[in-house]
Amino acid sequence: MTDPLLIFDVILGLAIVALAVAVLAMHDRFAMIVLFIVFGLLSALAWVRLSAPDVALAEAAIGTGLTGALLLTTLHHIRATPPAPVPVPAGAIIANLGLCGLIFGGLVVAFLSTPLQAPGLALPVAQNMEASGVAHPVTAVLLNFRAYDTLMEVVVLLAAIVAVWMVERGTAQAPSPVMGEIYRGFARLALPAIVIIGTYLLWVGAYAPGGAFQGGAVLAAVGLLLLLSRLYRPQPAHRPLARLGFVLGTAVFAGIALLVASGGRVPFEYPAAHAKTLILLIEGMVTISIAVTLAALFHGREPEYASVSENHK
Amino acid sequence: MNDLPTLDWPTAVVFAPLAGAILAFAWPRRAAGIGLASVLLTTAAVAALALRVLAEGAVVTRLGNWGAPLGIDLRADGLSTLLLAMTAGVGLFVSLGALDSYAPARADERTRRYFWPLWLLLLTGLNGAFLSTDVFNLYVMLEVIALAAVGLTVLGGGREAVRAGLEYMYASILGALLFLMGVGFVYLELGRLDFAGLIAAEPAPALTAALALMIAGLLLKTALFPLHFWLPGAHANATAPASALLSGLVVKVSLYIFLRLTQYMPLPDELLVTLMGTLGAGAILWGGIQALRAERLKLLVAWSTVVQIGLIFVAFARAGQVGLAESWKAAALLILAHAVAKAAMFLSAGRIKDEVGHDRIQDLDRSPIRPTLAQFTFALAAISLIGLPPSLGFAGKWVLMEGAMAAGYWHWVGITMIGTLLSVAYFSRVLAGFLRFDRLRTPVAEHQGWALADTAPLVLALAALSLGLVAAPILAFMEIGYPFGATP
Amino acid sequence: MNSGLIFGLTGIAVFAIGLFGALVMVEPLRRVLALKLCSVGAGFLLVVGAWQAPPDMPDPVPHALVITGIVVMISATAVALALIRRLHSLERASDE
Numbered sequence: 059m060t061d062p063l064l065i066f067d068v069i070l071g072l073a074i075v076a077l078a079v080a081v082l083a084m085h086d087r088f089a090m091i092v093l094f095i096v097f098g099l100l101s102a103l104a105w106v107r108l109s110a111p112d113v114a115l116a117e118a119a120i121g122t123g124l125t126g127a128l129l130l131t132t133l134h135h136i137r138a139t140p141p142a143p144v145p146v147p148a149g150a151i152i153a154n155l156g157l158c159g160l161i162f163g164g165l166v167v168a169f170l171s172t173p174l175q176a177p178g179l180a181l182p183v184a185q186n187m188e189a190s191g192v193a194h195p196v197t198a199v200l201l202n203f204r205a206y207d208t209l210m211e212v213v214v215l216l217a218a219i220v221a222v223w224m225v226e227r228g229t230a231q232a233p234s235p236v237m238g239e240i241y242r243g244f245a246r247l248a249l250p251a252i253v254i255i256g257t258y259l260l261w262v263g264a265y266a267p268g269g270a271f272q273g274g275a276v277l278a279a280v281g282l283l284l285l286l287s288r289l290y291r292p293q294p295a296h297r298p299l300a301r302l303g304f305v306l307g308t309a310v311f312a313g314i315a316l317l318v319a320s321g322g323r324v325p326f327e328y329p330a331a332h333a334k335t336l337i338l339l340i341e342g343m344v345t346i347s348i349a350v351t352l353a354a355l356f357h358g359r360e361p362e363y364a365s366v367s368e369n370h371k
Numbered sequence: 372m373n374d375l376p377t378l379d380w381p382t383a384v385v386f387a388p389l390a391g392a393i394l395a396f397a398w399p400r401r402a403a404g405i406g407l408a409s410v411l412l413t414t415a416a417v418a419a420l421a422l423r424v425l426a427e428g429a430v431v432t433r434l435g436n437w438g439a440p441l442g443i444d445l446r447a448d449g450l451s452t453l454l455l456a457m458t459a460g461v462g463l464f465v466s467l468g469a470l471d472s473y474a475p476a477r478a479d480e481r482t483r484r485y486f487w488p489l490w491l492l493l494l495t496g497l498n499g500a501f502l503s504t505d506v507f508n509l510y511v512m513l514e515v516i517a518l519a520a521v522g523l524t525v526l527g528g529g530r531e532a533v534r535a536g537l538e539y540m541y542a543s544i545l546g547a548l549l550f551l552m553g554v555g556f557v558y559l560e561l562g563r564l565d566f567a568g569l570i571a572a573e574p575a576p577a578l579t580a581a582l583a584l585m586i587a588g589l590l591l592k593t594a595l596f597p598l599h600f601w602l603p604g605a606h607a608n609a610t611a612p613a614s615a616l617l618s619g620l621v622v623k624v625s626l627y628i629f630l631r632l633t634q635y636m637p638l639p640d641e642l643l644v645t646l647m648g649t650l651g652a653g654a655i656l657w658g659g660i661q662a663l664r665a666e667r668l669k670l671l672v673a674w675s676t677v678v679q680i681g682l683i684f685v686a687f688a689r690a691g692q693v694g695l696a697e698s699w700k701a702a703a704l705l706i707l708a709h710a711v712a713k714a715a716m717f718l719s720a721g722r723i724k725d726e727v728g729h730d731r732i733q734d735l736d737r738s739p740i741r742p743t744l745a746q747f748t749f750a751l752a753a754i755s756l757i758g759l760p761p762s763l764g765f766a767g768k769w770v771l772m773e774g775a776m777a778a779g780y781w782h783w784v785g786i787t788m789i790g791t792l793l794s795v796a797y798f799s800r801v802l803a804g805f806l807r808f809d810r811l812r813t814p815v816a817e818h819q820g821w822a823l824a825d826t827a828p829l830v831l832a833l834a835a836l837s838l839g840l841v842a843a844p845i846l847a848f849m850e851i852g853y854p855f856g857a858t859p
Numbered sequence: 860m861n862s863g864l865i866f867g868l869t870g871i872a873v874f875a876i877g878l879f880g881a882l883v884m885v886e887p888l889r890r891v892l893a894l895k896l897c898s899v900g901a902g903f904l905l906v907v908g909a910w911q912a913p914p915d916m917p918d919p920v921p922h923a924l925v926i927t928g929i930v931v932m933i934s935a936t937a938v939a940l941a942l943i944r945r946l947h948s949l950e951r952a953s954d955e
Contacts, residue, residue, distance in 0.1 A: 067862050071869035078873045078896050082880040087888060094892055101873075101899050104866050108910045109917045113925045117902070121929045125895065125936055132940040133888060136947040144885040154882045162875035168556060168580030169871060169904075174863050175911050178562035178918035182441040195919035196926070204923060206434045206443045210499065210511045211927045213389065217492045217515055218934035220396055221522035222941040224485040225533070271926055298397075305393045312389055316382070325382045326435035326442075348930075355937040358944065507924050514931045518938055525942065530949040537942040541890055544935050545881050548897040551928060552874055555904035558921060562908075 067107060074100050087137070091129045098122025112196045112272070119275035124352055127282055131356060191333025200270075201337045205326050209311045212344055219304050219351050226359035270341040274348025281353030292354075292361040300354060307347025311340050380420035381432045381445040384455060384498045387413040392491035399484040403470060406487030410459075410466045413494060417452075417459040424452045429852025439565035445502040446566075448852030450703060453845065454501045454627055457707050460834070461619050461714045462494055464827040468718045469612040471824035477725065482526055482610070489526070493519035493616065500624050504566045506554045506585075509628055510547060513592070517543040520621045523613040524605045535604035542591055542601040546625070549588030556581035569635040582636045586629065593625035595684055596654030599677045603661070606673035611721020614669065618676045619714035623706050626683060630699055633687075648688030652786045654681025659793030663800070668720050668730035671797060672713070675756060679709045682790055686771040689783040700846055701774055705767035707845070708755055708835060712764060715831035716752035719745040722825060735804035739813045744825040746805040751832035753798040755839075758791055763835050766842035863910045870903020887943045891936060898932045 077097040084090040098121055105114040183195055183203065190198035200208045284290040292300075314336055319325040328336045391409020395402040423430055429448040438444065447455070469490070473483045496515030503509050521543065525536035554564065560577035561568050572578060594602040606618050638644055658677035665671040686701040722745035724730040727738045755762035768787065775783045838845070873896055880893025902925045909921035 064860060064862065064865070067865045071865045074869050075872045075876070078876045081892055081896065082876065082884065082889060087886075090889065090892065094895070097896075098899070101903070104869065104903070105906050107862055108866055108906050109913065110906045110909065110922050110925070113902070113906055113922050113929075116926045116929045117899075120933050121895075121899070121902075125933055128933075128937055128940055129888065129891070132944055135944045136888075139947065139951070141886045146883055146885060151883055154879055158875045158879040158882070161878065162871060164583075165552075165556075165580055165871045165875070166868060168577045169559070169867050171576040172556070172559040174559075174861075174867075174907075175915075176559075176562050176908075178558065178909065179441060179920045180911075180916065180918040183919055186437065186441065195916075196922045199919050199923035200926065202435060203437055203441050204443055204920070207505075207508055207511055207924075207927055210508070210515060211930050213492065213495065214511065214514050214518060214931050214934045216392075216396075217489075217518040217522070218937050220485065220488050220492065221518055221938045224481070224489065224522055225525055225938070225941045225945050227481060227528070271930055301397045301399075305397050308389070309393050312386060312393075316386060319379060319382070324432060324434060324436050325379060325386075328435075352933070355933075358941060507927075511927065511931060514935060518934060521938060521942070525945075530946070530953065533942060533946045533949060537887070537939065537946055540935070540939050540942060541881070541894070544894050544939065545878075545897070547935075548894060548901060551898070551901045552904065554924075555901050555908060558905060558924075559908045562918075 063107075067104075070100060070104055070107070074104060087133055087141070088130075091126060091133060094129070095122055095126040098126070115272045116275070119272055119279070120352070124275060124278060124282075124356065127356055131358070189330060189333075191328060191330070191337050197337075197341075201340060202326075202328065202333070205311075205315065208344075209308070209315065212308050212311060212347065215348065215351050216304055216308050219354055222355055222358060223360040227362065270345045271348060274345040275352060277345065277349035278352035278356075281349060282356050285353065285357055292357055294361045297361060300350065303347060303350035304354070305347070306350075307340075307344035310343040314340055378416075378419070379432050380416055380423060381430060381447050381502050382434075383416040384413060384420055384447075385445075385495060385502065387416050388491045388494035388498065392488045392495060395491060396488035402484050402487040403473075406491060407466055407470070409491055410463055410494070413498070414459040414463050417455045417498075420447055421452050421456055424449065424851055425848070439504060440563035440568055443508050444504045444565065446504045446852075447502055449849045450627075450630075451501045452851075453703070453707065453849055454623070455498060457623075457710050458494070458497050458501070458620055461710050461831065462490075462616070464831050465612050465615045465619070465714055465718065466490070468615070468721075468824065468827035471827075472610065472612050472721060472725075478610075482528075485522070486526060486612070489519050489522040490616065493523065493621070497620060497624055501627060505564050506557055506566075506569070507564045510551050510554055513547050513550060513624070513628075516621060516624060517547060517592075520617055523616060524609045526613050527608070527610045529608065531604070532608040535601070535608045538601045539605040542598075546588040546592035549591070550585050551588075553581040553584035553588065556584065566631070566635055569632075572636070574639065578636060579639055582632065582638070585632060589625040589629045589632075590650075593622045593629065593680060594677060595650050595680055596657055596677065597650070599654065599658070599680075602677060603670060603673040606676060606717075607667065607670040611669075611718055611724070614673070614721070615714040615717035618673065618717055619710045622676065622680060623710055626680070626702075626706055630687070630702060634699065644688050647684050648783065651681040651684030651686075651688065652783075654678060655685070655786060655790035655793070659790060659797065662797040663793070665797075666731060666733065668723065668732055668735070668801060669717070671732065671801065672716050672720050675716075675794065675797070676709075676713060678790060678794065679705070679713070679756065682768075682771075682787070683709070685783060685787060686767070689771075689775045689778070689780045698771075698774055700849060701767060701770040703849055704763070704770055704842065704846065708763035708767045708838075711831055711838065712752045712755035712762070712835035715748055715828045715835060716756070718828035718831070719748035719752065719825070722828065723749065732800055732804060735801065736807040736810050737812070739811060741805070742825075744829060748825060748828045748832045750802055750805070751829075751836055753794075753802065755832070755835035757794045757798060761836065761839040763838040763842065766839040770842075770846075861912060863907045863912075866903055866910075867907040870900045870907060872900075873897075873903065874900025876900075887946075891939050891943070894939075895932065895936060898928060902928060 081094045102114040102118040190202045192198050315326045395405045432445040435442045496512050500512040521536050521540045525532050556577045560575050591598045606614050658674050662671050662674035683702050683705045726742035755764040758764040758768040877893045877896030884890045905921040905925050909918040911917050
């Protein structure tokens with residue numbers, strides 16, 4: 059236990075757990091979200107310690123930054139009504155506390171029994187890296203070995219925007235684009251993060267043609283700032299273009315996956331000579347779709363003619 | 372197998388609805404036409420796949436040609452194909468019913484525009500889940516299904532629907548995350564995620580934890596008592612075609628995954644099998660009582676789904692001598708029977724509500740308007756759900772009872788009987804209302820039967836009734852490709 | 860003791876806390892956050908599953924899975940939040 063980094067890990071781990079408790083216990087909802095953002099950033103830091111920079115980036119940009127923005131804009135929308143204090147019976151709390159304690163105990167026992175630092179699929183990935191068409195292992199898994207998963211993940215994102223556009227409609231007021239203190243508070247948090255993440259992505263791009271999701275998130279952040287600063291206002295006339303942006307990634311990804319399947323090849327089997335180009339093309343289109351979709355998820359509602367007048371008061 | 376450029380049917384089954392979803396969303400004016408075409412294409416692909424499975428046995432597609440565990444394989448064996456066929460069949464007729472339910476005269480333009488992309492995304496997820504052989508891929512599919520299903524739940528846009536949809540969303544995400552945590556434990560222990568790895572694995576504490584987490588998530592998603600709290604609201608408040616899809620198909624996916632996992636990673640203890648059966652029995656009794664008390668027709672139908680899920684779990688647990696090794700066929704047959712009959716029932720309940728103007732059970736016999744054909748369809752569907760011959764529901768219950776009797780589980784037979792009697796009781800409440808005319812104050816209005824819109828539910832109800840006659844071939848088909856026990 | 864062990868336990872604790880919140884909390888936003896905690900906990904577990912003591916390279920497969928999980932989770936969060944906003948609007952409209 060002389061390694062100072064291990065002490066750092068212990069402190070970081072404890073801080074993360076404490077923050078998780080604090081997020082749920084914090085009475086004020088704004089403070090709750092801010093604590094959650096701190097929690098997310100510390101988790102990302104822990105993942106850097108576990109040599110998972112790609113994951114840390116995705117968590118910081120998407121899981122924390124954009125999720126935090128979504129939470130804040132929702133809070134802004136609903137904060138007119140303070141939460142009604144619904145008393146939870148003490149018995150229910152104790153019972154659930156006991157249940158979750160048991161689950162925690164059981165999972166810890168199970169976790170300690172696993173072969174930590176097992177090789178997993180690292181070896182097959184390394185053996186097939188040559189054939190994958192990319193240099194970065196995580197990108198190879200995402201866009202080649204398990205490309206089907208990644209396609210379905212983009213489909214999830216598409217389902218989300220379809221559902222969100224469907225849900226929010228009618229007479230409700232759109233969230234005000236100018237968000238005052240919340241916006242400024244968030245911008246202070248987010249802007250440096252965007253700069254840092256953007257720079258890192260540029261740097262990492264030199265040897266890893268990866269980061270569709272992280273890149274998309276950074277672009278989405280730009281979209282958020284455009285929306286918040288009213289530099290861009292969604293118009294009903296822009297809907298066809300937006301829809302095209304949402305489906306672009308899925309369509310190109312699925313299209314390429316199917317089109318390569320000829321001459322004895324199966325779907326998703328990129329011809330070796332073109333693998334790199336095709337993956338780059340997919341990544342580019344997916345990045346655009348992710349950026350547009352995430353920004354639209356933040357904006358929330360489908361821009362409709364009926365609600366235009368409301369926005370102009 | 373051969374280098375001819377034959378279409379890869381498993382892929383086609385997933386990609387046809389996906390393409391439809393993309394087009395229908397991008398081109399909302401043509402959503403209905405695109406949607407129907409895409410459902411037809413998917414049905415054709417499923418039919419082609421079924422023929423190949425029948426001829427050659429299980430069909431495997433190694434996506435990217437990497438092969439599991441590095442890549443992801445799609446695999447269609449008898450059981451998968453049967454559920455794909457169920458989804459395609461029910462989906463096709465619900466789509467036809469939706470054409471009428473969301474016709475310009477009945478629904479606003481938004482509903483019409485959004486139904487098709489959401490339903491096609493749902494179909495993509497359902498088909499993908501039935502073909503998947505990888506636990507993480509199943510997690511992603513569950514999320515595709517969850518988001519599309521929640522979208523369909525709130526399609527009507529009313530306050531109750533949105534509230535129910537939000538509850539459904541919480542339950543759905545929590546279920547998926549429990550499943551994901553289980554996937555994490557699988558990877559920690561095995562370093563791979565494919566079914567073949569699970570089959571080959573030695574028992575280990577981490578795998579027990581993984582199975583427990585995944586089962587907990589799936590039970591929440593499939594709404595087994597007492598985790599059913601989100602279901603009645605969500606299924607009763609959605610629009611009729613959406614309810615038919617949610618009740619008929621969506622809850623079946625988690626059941627199917629449960630079926631696979633418990634075969635590949637056997638439950639470590641007979642006590643747990645008994646627990647599953649007991650929860651199922653609880654669902655039968657509690658759901659039955661709630662159905663007896665329900666004031667609205669669609670709510671009654673939704674509670675009957677809770678009951679039927681309980682019945683399927685009783686079948687899982689008790690339709691065979693040793694654990695789950697034999698009982699899966701009874702469960703699978705009941706899954707199929709419920710999907711077809713419940714879709715018919717929700718569609719016809721929606722038709723009755725549309726025609727009568729309300730769905731208060733107590734006042735159904737006061738209505739001067741009698742949508743005869745929809746009421747007839749409802750009755751036919753009820754016959755299958757109650758389990759009278761020759762319906763598919765009867766065949767499923769028969770296999771269940773036969774297995775349970777052979778194994779000497781007499782009190783489980785008793786519970787199944789009680790469930791049957793309860794279902795007779797609560798469906799009678801509705802059927803009696805259809806047939807009574809003495810409380811009518813005004814003469815019966817003009818005859819409202821025989822509308823084209825009643826065709827879809829009627830065909831489904833007739834299918835539920837008559838498929839029982841071909842139960843034996845269906846049971847034989849299920850076994851193609853040795854769904855369990857042998858590695859792919 | 861090593862980083863994998865420490866953060867594995869951290870992840871399981873975060874998951875359990877999130878699970879407790881998801882079961883007990885009533886307020887809509889807090890329930891969404893509780894679910895997000897669960898997903899971070901599951902992410903921890905997978906990242907730990909990939910980890911190798913340096914200088915060995917980690918297993919890239921779980922990393923890819925977690926990235927997928929993060930994108931899936933923001934999609935689900937966005938839909939849940941949209942439902943919360945919509946329900947709030949509908950309830951306010953019916954109160955007035």
